[in-house]
Amino acid sequence: MANLMNDSFLLKTAGLHLGYGRLPVLQEVNLEIRPGEFWFFLGPNGAGKTTLLKALLEEIRPQQGRILTAPELYRRENLGFVPQRCDLNPTLSTTVREFVLLGLVGIRANSRDREARLDWALDRVGLAGMAGKDYWSLSGGQRQRALVARALVRRPRILFLDEPTKGLDLAAEDALMQSLTDLNRRESLTVLFITHDLTLAARYASHVALFHNGKVEGGPIAEAMNPERLLTTYGVPIAVSQETAGKVTISMGKGTDNS
Amino acid sequence: MIENFLSSWHLFHNSYLAGWLIGLILALIGVLVVARNQIFIGVAVSQASALGIALTMWLGAELPTGLLLGFTAESLSPVMAVIFSMIAALLTVPGGETGKETPEAITGWVYLFAASAAILIVSHSPLGLEEIYRLLSSSIIGAGANDVWIFMVFLLFTAIFIGISHRRLLLFTLDPAMAAAVGMKIKLWGLLISAVLGLAVGLAIRTSGMLYTFGCLVLPALVAKSLCRQVRAMFVVSPLVSLGAGVFGFILANHYDFPPAQMTVALLCLCLCLAWVWRRICRELKKVF
Numbered sequence: 001m002a003n004l005m006n007d008s009f010l011l012k013t014a015g016l017h018l019g020y021g022r023l024p025v026l027q028e029v030n031l032e033i034r035p036g037e038f039w040f041f042l043g044p045n046g047a048g049k050t051t052l053l054k055a056l057l058e059e060i061r062p063q064q065g066r067i068l069t070a071p072e073l074y075r076r077e078n079l080g081f082v083p084q085r086c087d088l089n090p091t092l093s094t095t096v097r098e099f100v101l102l103g104l105v106g107i108r109a110n111s112r113d114r115e116a117r118l119d120w121a122l123d124r125v126g127l128a129g130m131a132g133k134d135y136w137s138l139s140g141g142q143r144q145r146a147l148v149a150r151a152l153v154r155r156p157r158i159l160f161l162d163e164p165t166k167g168l169d170l171a172a173e174d175a176l177m178q179s180l181t182d183l184n185r186r187e188s189l190t191v192l193f194i195t196h197d198l199t200l201a202a203r204y205a206s207h208v209a210l211f212h213n214g215k216v217e218g219g220p221i222a223e224a225m226n227p228e229r230l231l232t233t234y235g236v237p238i239a240v241s242q243e244t245a246g247k248v249t250i251s252m253g254k255g256t257d258n259s
Numbered sequence: 260m261i262e263n264f265l266s267s268w269h270l271f272h273n274s275y276l277a278g279w280l281i282g283l284i285l286a287l288i289g290v291l292v293v294a295r296n297q298i299f300i301g302v303a304v305s306q307a308s309a310l311g312i313a314l315t316m317w318l319g320a321e322l323p324t325g326l327l328l329g330f331t332a333e334s335l336s337p338v339m340a341v342i343f344s345m346i347a348a349l350l351t352v353p354g355g356e357t358g359k360e361t362p363e364a365i366t367g368w369v370y371l372f373a374a375s376a377a378i379l380i381v382s383h384s385p386l387g388l389e390e391i392y393r394l395l396s397s398s399i400i401g402a403g404a405n406d407v408w409i410f411m412v413f414l415l416f417t418a419i420f421i422g423i424s425h426r427r428l429l430l431f432t433l434d435p436a437m438a439a440a441v442g443m444k445i446k447l448w449g450l451l452i453s454a455v456l457g458l459a460v461g462l463a464i465r466t467s468g469m470l471y472t473f474g475c476l477v478l479p480a481l482v483a484k485s486l487c488r489q490v491r492a493m494f495v496v497s498p499l500v501s502l503g504a505g506v507f508g509f510i511l512a513n514h515y516d517f518p519p520a521q522m523t524v525a526l527l528c529l530c531l532c533l534a535w536v537w538r539r540i541c542r543e544l545k546k547v548f
Contacts, residue, residue, distance in 0.1 A: 088433050093489065093490075098489045101426075102426060102434070102437075103437070105426050105438070
């Protein structure tokens with residue numbers, strides 16, 4: 001990643017081409033992610049959402065183009081990641097405390113700092129007071145929030161989430177999304193969220209990136225999420241209604257309502 | 260009983276010390292093996308190590324000394340044991356890439372190939388066959404002062420390595436995706452852990468045999484898994500269980516004239532049963548209260 005000195009972007013991709021070996025996945029990706037934005041990466045399976053995420057996390061190298069990053073992201077402690085699922089050996093006992101503190105790898109923190117970070121992270125995801133609990137006694141939704149807490153314990157400037165609501169029931173999904181929205185608003189945490197769920201994006205996103213056929217089109221939700229682009233991305237007609245404060249609602253079917 | 264054991268100390272102290280040190284090293288590394296749910300890697304790596312020894316014996320019998328660069332088969336066999344076990348451990352590093360074979364399948368192949376090839380190579384040599392059967396059946400009697408020093412240094416390095424990087428090791432073991440995201444070179448860590456496992460098993464098997472090596476690798480860690488509420492605590496409990504079983508096993512074996520390696524492994528198996536029962540009781544009590 002190259003340094004970015006003269007503007008306020010946290011991450012910026014310039015003419016980015018990504019792929020695996022000779023197989024191209026994404027071409028000419030140009031995105032700018034600023035502090036405090038809530039981005040949703042949307043698109044069908046295999047469209048390259050996770051590939052772009054991996055590139056932003058420096059797990060794969062660009063075939064062409066550049067990823068520019070703000071100096072504060074040079075230190076990886078400012079970066080949090082929530083995987084789709086954690087393949088923890090289910091026969092292994094662990095506490096919420098131990099699980100969440102694993103997120104501190106690569107960060108120097110004394111025991112007081114560790115405890116403060118732990119309490120803060122658990123509090124932010126609604127698991128305050130559960131540090132001593134057995135991780136496996138948590139519900140599916142609580143475990144997912146523990147995963148978020150493990151990323152938050154790093155006190156990141158930007159949080160990457162790879163389909164964290166997959167498999168959650170509505171209540172658990174809502175609790176997780178409320179936690180993320182609070183963090184985004186109160187702590188100005190930049191969020192980058194991968195999902196298939198358009199309704200989630202319509203409800204919570206400030207910006208979206210639509211992935212289709214190797215291309216990515218992104219921007220503020222009111223601009224980027226329109227029926228034509230959604231039709232191109234998903235191949236089915238989706239109606240989009242513009243609301244106040246740049247929000248949109250969507251429904252299956254044709255048409256656009258600019259109320 | 261203890262007096263009997265102490266009276267045998269001057270004769271067998273190197274064997275006892277080597278056995279306990281091997282137990283401590285393998286119990287520490289075993290936590291990672293058990294946490295990754297890759298228990299059979301231990302037996303496959305041990306078997307590969309035996310193949311290395313069998314190959315050295317065959318080379319020693321068939322080739323003139325000049326072709327072994329002046330080394331005898333006896334002096335080369337520990338090196339070959341370590342090399343083969345490290346190769347086996349590296350072969351079984353989980354790749355996780357689509358289209359590649361699963362680590363379980365590779366582990367199975369390594370075990371079966373090594374088990375059959377080791378016997379085939381030495382099948383026409385009575386001494387070779389005897390040595391392989393000795394390795395498979397385990398005997399810790401015969402360790403020298405050099406073995407004790409080697410294992411002491413290895414234990415020190417293993418303990419320091421785990422002490423310094425236990426959080427990284429745990430994150431890598433429990434969630435490689437997150438480990439990669441926070442900047443850990445997960446392929447390198449996979450190779451490093453496999454190399455340490457291969458080295459430990461390769462060194463241990465020459466002195467203590469396959470049963471003791473495999474037993475000390477997985478049983479103490481499994482006991483610790485049943486007793487501990489946190490993975491981190493397993494790094495303390497597992498070596499303690501191994502040492503306790505080793506001391507008690509050697510004392511019992513000496514008193515009743517049983518083979519010490521088998522006695523220790525049997526005791527560890529008993530400990531594991533008790534730990535499972537204890538865990539079950541705790542679970543039931545939790546439900547009641």
